[in-house]
């Protein structure tokens with residue numbers, strides 16, 4: 721009986737990994753300057769992040785492209801306003817890009 725309880729516990733822990741990662745992206749977003757220019761649903765200085773997800777749905781390599789744009793800055797994808805380089809590590813940029821692409 722103890723073993724069964726333990727397995728159930730381990731399973732629950734494994735299943736909760738995915739939402740926890742999505743949450744990390746959002747926490748990271750809030751802890752960086754991103755929110756000064758972006759919101760999830762509305763265009764501010766930069767595009768609504770849901771629009772970024774929609775535009776990149778099914779695009780091969782989108783995580784890497786967006787991660788590099790987040791880290792190094794980019795322009796001309798959405799309008800005349802450029803995005804400056806942001807204070808993120810490669811790993812943080814990838815977490816943020818994955819999170820942005822998961823938005824619907």
Ligand code: HEC
Nearest residue numbers: 752753754757766794795796797798799801802803806816
């Ligand atoms: C100073 C304002 C500003 C800040 C700060 C900023 N962005 Fe942006 N962001 C923009 C603008 C403007 C664009 C549109 C650039 C373009 O047209 O290519 C953009 C575009 C993007 C895109 C789409 C890129 C593409 O290739 O389509 C993503 C994803 C993104 N930002 C995420 C982030 C994240 C994550 C952060 C925080 C680490 C962040 N941005 C911080 C202004 C900003």
